Amino acid sequence: MVFFSYLISGISLGSVYAIIALGYTMVYGIAKMLNFAHGDVIMVGGYVCYCALSYLNLPAIVAVPLAMIACTALGVIIEGLAYRPLRQAGSLAVLITAIGVSYFLQNGAQLIWSATPKNFASVVHFDLPESMTSLGLSSEAIVTVAACIVIMVVLTLFVNKTKLGKAMRCCSEDKGAAQIMGINVNRTISMTFAIGSALAAIAGVLLCSAYPTLQPTTGSMPGIKAFTAAVFGGIGSIPGAFLGGLLLGIIEAMAKAYISTNLANTIVFAVLIIVLLVRPTGLLGKYAPEKV
Amino acid sequence: MSNLLKVDNLHVYYGSIHAIKGVSFEVNEGEVVTLIGANGAGKSTTLNTVAGLLKPKQGTIEFEGKNIVGVPAHKTVSHGMALCPEGRRIFLQMTVQENLEMGGYSRPNSEIESSMADVYQRFPRLKERYKQIAGTLSGGEQQMLAMGRALMSKPKLLMLDEPSMGLAPILVEQIFDIVKELNHSGVTILLVEQNARMALSVAHRAYVLETGTISMSGDAHELAEDDRVRKAYLGES
Numbered sequence: 001m002v003f004f005s006y007l008i009s010g011i012s013l014g015s016v017y018a019i020i021a022l023g024y025t026m027v028y029g030i031a032k033m034l035n036f037a038h039g040d041v042i043m044v045g046g047y048v049c050y051c052a053l054s055y056l057n058l059p060a061i062v063a064v065p066l067a068m069i070a071c072t073a074l075g076v077i078i079e080g081l082a083y084r085p086l087r088q089a090g091s092l093a094v095l096i097t098a099i100g101v102s103y104f105l106q107n108g109a110q111l112i113w114s115a116t117p118k119n120f121a122s123v124v125h126f127d128l129p130e131s132m133t134s135l136g137l138s139s140e141a142i143v144t145v146a147a148c149i150v151i152m153v154v155l156t157l158f159v160n161k162t163k164l165g166k167a168m169r170c171c172s173e174d175k176g177a178a179q180i181m182g183i184n185v186n187r188t189i190s191m192t193f194a195i196g197s198a199l200a201a202i203a204g205v206l207l208c209s210a211y212p213t214l215q216p217t218t219g220s221m222p223g224i225k226a227f228t229a230a231v232f233g234g235i236g237s238i239p240g241a242f243l244g245g246l247l248l249g250i251i252e253a254m255a256k257a258y259i260s261t262n263l264a265n266t267i268v269f270a271v272l273i274i275v276l277l278v279r280p281t282g283l284l285g286k287y288a289p290e291k292v
Numbered sequence: 293m294s295n296l297l298k299v300d301n302l303h304v305y306y307g308s309i310h311a312i313k314g315v316s317f318e319v320n321e322g323e324v325v326t327l328i329g330a331n332g333a334g335k336s337t338t339l340n341t342v343a344g345l346l347k348p349k350q351g352t353i354e355f356e357g358k359n360i361v362g363v364p365a366h367k368t369v370s371h372g373m374a375l376c377p378e379g380r381r382i383f384l385q386m387t388v389q390e391n392l393e394m395g396g397y398s399r400p401n402s403e404i405e406s407s408m409a410d411v412y413q414r415f416p417r418l419k420e421r422y423k424q425i426a427g428t429l430s431g432g433e434q435q436m437l438a439m440g441r442a443l444m445s446k447p448k449l450l451m452l453d454e455p456s457m458g459l460a461p462i463l464v465e466q467i468f469d470i471v472k473e474l475n476h477s478g479v480t481i482l483l484v485e486q487n488a489r490m491a492l493s494v495a496h497r498a499y500v501l502e503t504g505t506i507s508m509s510g511d512a513h514e515l516a517e518d519d520r521v522r523k524a525y526l527g528e529s
Contacts, residue, residue: 163397170383170394177381179365180343180374182398182445 005136006257007250012141012210014249015148019203020226021233021241022155023196029236030172030192033091036098037078039223040105041197045071045204046214047113050120060123068201075197076190084186102220109216117215120208140210147202152242155195159238168192172236225252228272234285243283295354296321296449296480297342297373302351304334304341311337312348313504319449319482324475326483326491326512328525329501335484336378338501339451342482343375344368355449370398374447378454378484380438384427388418391426391437395444404444411440414470432463439470443479450474451482456490468494488525492516500525 020042027035048070052063082101086094124143159165170178171188179185200219207222208214225248233244248268255267275283297319304312312334319325327335340346342353344365353361355371363371374395383391392411396404412419415436421429426437435455442450452471456464468490475481475494485491492498495512500521508515515521522528 163401166386166390166394167397169386173383173385174381176345176365177377177383178394179345180369180377181394181441182366182369183394184364184366 001135002257006253008136008141010250010253011246012138012144012249013253014229014246015144016203016207016210016222016245017226017229017248018148018242018245019151019199019206020222021230021245022151022238023199023203024227024230025233025235025238025241026155026168026192027196028230030168031079031083031189033083033094034098034227035078035083035193035196036095036223036227037101037105038196038200039219039221039226040102040109041071041074041078041200041219042204042207042223043109043214043216043219044074044105045201046120046208046218047109047118048201049123049205050118050208050214053121053123054118064123064202064205067205068198071197071201071204072194075193075200079190079193084189087186106216106220113216115216117213120212120214122209122212123205124209138210140206144206144210147206148242148245151199151202152238156238164188164191225268228269231282232272232275234282237282237284240282240284247283294321295319296356297482298352298354299338299342300352300354302338302341302353303349304337304346305349306337311504312341314351315501315504315506317499317506317509319480321448321480322475322478323497324471324481324483324495326485326495326498327501328485328488328491328498330525331486332503333501334504335501336453339375339453339482339484340377342368343373343451345375369445369447372446372448373451374442374445374449375451376438376442376453376455379457380434382426382434382437382441384425386426387423388426388429388437389422391441392418392444395441398445403446407444407446411443414443414473415440431459432466435459435463435467436470439467443474447479449480449482451484453484454486455483456485456487464490488521489516492521 023038024035027033045067049063049067052058052066053060078101082097083094086097122140124140126139128137128139159168167183167188170181170183171185175185226245229244229248230241232248233240251271252264252268255264259267279285295318300316302312302315315338327338329335337346341348344363348361352359355373360368360371383394392408393404396407417433418437418440426434429437455467459467464487471481471483471494483491483495492512492515497510498512498515499506500508
């Protein structure tokens, strides 16, 4: 039964990673850039939700969408101001800019909200029967896993069935060809950032509900882990981000439980290295056979 | 006949490289016009500039009498021109049907189905393979898909960039037959080709492009008989 409760905590942590990883993977797939500020958008989402709850006394049902709107706007602004001018620049310039944006957000948050950790009250808490809690289940875990599955399904349908989703796939493959189809590439990239950032807000709220300390660096470690999850699953692939996130969460929880808390991160990254040695494109990395 | 496309004194640069040096040409409604020339002469650059993918430093591009210089590439298609780019550039990871849908991106959803039926009628092979991932099609099929995709926007002007590239001779003939058929059904065509013999056989008029300038122009059949053209582009001595 102890194993089961570790498994649940791993799955729920992994679901948060998966939601964050989806943002990384979509932006990478379409804009071909690593948005290292993504993790800090999570933190901003957490703070916006916290402020709405504690200072404005809004109910969670309002506070969470508010956080999503704020993060969506933030994502679009970051893309427009920091990344769009570098569309023709080398990938290193974009990477360094992303790291700069990450520090900018962390320090900005520290200026506004101070470095003192805030105690975030879970917004998804409800009472479970004794029989479930004794198994290690929590309302936060249930909501997180459910949210992750819903997001994954909706996103897959969106990308495969809607016109905008297909336009995103076109941009991901060939921006020039997408343009001559009539697709506005800049707007499509902007939309991708909007979606990724809204997901980051959800991840932020769920993360802070499960681990209630909120501080300016809250998003940075989960951000890096989720990036790892995206690479693990195959960056650019939506199911890959989901699978990578879940596996990473489970491996981390198991390593903490059965090997060593201190070594948990080492083990997670060691597994990543082994997977990449065997499958350089990640678990579900895209490899389309191409006939010329 | 009226001008559908009129390019005047076009200058295009790649950084400091002056790639197109004052090119002027026109395409009349109902014509097949071809730009022929060697590698690096500036044929694709010219087409890409007309489509809006590159910005000219100088010159005008008039489409149906409107200057379209500065119109971004994603808007030129709704003016009524479609580019079938060099190297096909179909979306390899999408299905045949999805590629065609994207070709009709600029059109209202209600018209997509009838456009697609037209394309499938012209290219029955594509209909057989509508669910197949485009990257797994053969070269000839990929070229058909690229042309079908361009036709999805119901263009007045279809610009074809090297449609014969990398295809077996029998397929090249097939592709040029399709070009002729398309023209008979009313589509104006601007064709860029290295295969000058084929291009001159289907075109009404031709322009010869040499290192960024037009060196000769005129009736396609007369040019095909011209000694200089025969030596330089048709491999005859």
